[in-house]
Amino acid sequence: MRLTFAWPARPPSSHHHAATIVLMDETDLAQLPPYANIDFKSLAKTDPAFKTLWQKSSGHLDFQDPSTTVTLSKAILKTDFDLSLDVPDDRLCPPIPNRWNYVSWIQSLIDSTSPNYTSTYDPDRLVTGLDIGTGASAIYTMLCLQTRPKWTMCATDIDKKSFDSAIRNLTINGLVTRTKMLQTIPENPLIPFQHLGVGKLDFTVCNPPFFTSLTDMRASLQGEGKSAKPNAICTGAEVEMLCQGGDLGFVSRMVEESLLLREKVTWYTSMLGKLESAKAIITLLKSHGIENRAVGVVEVGTAATKRWVVAWSFGDLRPPQSVARFERIANEFLPFPTEYRIELPEGYDGDAVMVIDRLLSSLDLKWTWDGERMVGVGEAAQVVWNRAYRREHERKKKEAALAGDRDRDTQMHGQDEMKVALAFRVSIDKAQRVVVIEWLKGRDRVIWESFCGMLHRVFKK
Numbered sequence: 001m002r003l004t005f006a007w008p009a010r011p012p013s014s015h016h017h018a019a020t021i022v023l024m025d026e027t028d029l030a031q032l033p034p035y036a037n038i039d040f041k042s043l044a045k046t047d048p049a050f051k052t053l054w055q056k057s058s059g060h061l062d063f064q065d066p067s068t069t070v071t072l073s074k075a076i077l078k079t080d081f082d083l084s085l086d087v088p089d090d091r092l093c094p095p096i097p098n099r100w101n102y103v104s105w106i107q108s109l110i111d112s113t114s115p116n117y118t119s120t121y122d123p124d125r126l127v128t129g130l131d132i133g134t135g136a137s138a139i140y141t142m143l144c145l146q147t148r149p150k151w152t153m154c155a156t157d158i159d160k161k162s163f164d165s166a167i168r169n170l171t172i173n174g175l176v177t178r179t180k181m182l183q184t185i186p187e188n189p190l191i192p193f194q195h196l197g198v199g200k201l202d203f204t205v206c207n208p209p210f211f212t213s214l215t216d217m218r219a220s221l222q223g224e225g226k227s228a229k230p231n232a233i234c235t236g237a238e239v240e241m242l243c244q245g246g247d248l249g250f251v252s253r254m255v256e257e258s259l260l261l262r263e264k265v266t267w268y269t270s271m272l273g274k275l276e277s278a279k280a281i282i283t284l285l286k287s288h289g290i291e292n293r294a295v296g297v298v299e300v301g302t303a304a305t306k307r308w309v310v311a312w313s314f315g316d317l318r319p320p321q322s323v324a325r326f327e328r329i330a331n332e333f334l335p336f337p338t339e340y341r342i343e344l345p346e347g348y349d350g351d352a353v354m355v356i357d358r359l360l361s362s363l364d365l366k367w368t369w370d371g372e373r374m375v376g377v378g379e380a381a382q383v384v385w386n387r388a389y390r391r392e393h394e395r396k397k398k399e400a401a402l403a404g405d406r407d408r409d410t411q412m413h414g415q416d417e418m419k420v421a422l423a424f425r426v427s428i429d430k431a432q433r434v435v436v437i438e439w440l441k442g443r444d445r446v447i448w449e450s451f452c453g454m455l456h457r458v459f460k461k
């Protein structure tokens with residue numbers, strides 16, 4: 001039922017054409033692309049309840065009627081994810097495309113920051129997430145678990161009615177055994193490690209209450225300050241929609257907690273209702289010196305409501321630019337680029353592949369090159385490409401050779417326990433005449449920039 005795809009970075013799966021008629025296999029489900037649109041006509045062909053609604057509406061769905069959202073969400077969940085949904089009338093019924101697009105973004109973030117630098121989905125990787133404020137639908141938990149068989153989740157909520165309903169949804173979908181549920185209280189930490197009984201988390205996912213007061217909420221729902229009125233009715237209860245400080249207050253609390261928890265969570269993420277709130281969170285992160293960040297946007301269709309996602313990490317694995325940087329926001333809010341492209345100069349007739357492989361093999365770093373795919377990955381313990389270091393390295397190599405002492409290999413890459421200051425990927429696109437360098441790991445931006453500069457100079461010559 002997907003018409004087009006928002007991010008061409010991920011190849012469209014066969015699901016693109018077959019979702020509404022063929023049951024998906026595991027691999028398809030694990031890597032569904034985000035929604036760009038909803039194909040109502042196709043959906044009407046596969047879901048009888050939605051078909052009735054669609055026919056009655058003569059192609060103009062009435063989103064002010066709560067039953068429309070419920071029927072649509074149930075139909076999409078069933079058709080695309082083989083999931084059932086049952087939420088009480090007085091609790092939020094989540095729009096699925098928007099929720100899926102956030103989960104899909106998290107998948108890209110997790111997949112692209114794997115400790116073995118694979119940058120693709122690894123079906124064997126064990127991943128644990130925390131869904132903060134899971135709501136009556138447990139929607140994020142369900143989408144994560146249903147699409148990634150090796151993932152497990154923790155899910156919290158303070159509202160008893162939502163909490164019970166979340167358990168019901170997980171149970172009817174056979175996902176409850178892969179979830180640790182915790183009914184919490186507002187005074188507890190948002191990331192309540194003590195009560196969860198887990199040692200580490202790979203990510204958090206959160207759609208916080210957006211508003212500070214009923215007045216604030218009503219104004220926003222009536223479209224104040226927006227060019228168009230929101231086209232869907234909101235069925236949320238006050239506990240779901242309101243909290244002190246709204247989304248900004250909620251996520252600021254997450255930031256404060258993360259300053260103490262640090263690497264106990266690899267990626268802290270949350271949705272934010274307004275760009276202004278996202279910017280305020282980024283400013284807060286910057287003020288604490290947290291510069292391993294990512295910003296995403298969640299939008300479905302051009303006219304629909306936009307939401308922002310901010311992620312941050314105290315770890316040193318760097319997400320690719322396609323995930324980390326949503327270029328349509330001002331430069332000051334974007335994380336530092338993790339990709340550097342070297343256009344081969346006009347008239348360059350050298351063999352870039354050979355030049356790079358030879359150069360990087362000569363340096364004191366770990367370097368593996370896949371000649372067929374023209375991609376290599378390297379790890380360095382420090383700046384090993386400046387003249388002084390190279391000279392010293394050459395001298396030690398000669399000395400070792402003279403002494404004939406093979407065991408006393410002075411090269412860093414002979415040591416297994418090397419502390420990695422920089423990991424990078426270099427790929428060559430011969431057709432486009434470009435060398436692409438990606439920053440995969442490391443805290444020190446100066447080392448990264450120095451490495452890019454060194455390779456750039458090689459080709460400028």
Ligand SMILES: C[S@@+](CC[C@H](N)C(=O)[O-])C[C@H]1O[C@@H](n2cnc3c(N)ncnc32)[C@H](O)[C@@H]1O
Pocket residue numbers: 092093094099132133134135136137138139140156157158159162184185186187190206207208209210239240241243
């Ligand atoms: C906007 S709703 C989101 C529900 C669901 N995740 C979704 O996206 O549809 C926010 C949820 O956060 C819960 N909540 C509010 N404060 C919380 C807290 N301190 N800890 C955990 N959950 C909380 C609310 O009860 C509500 O279910």
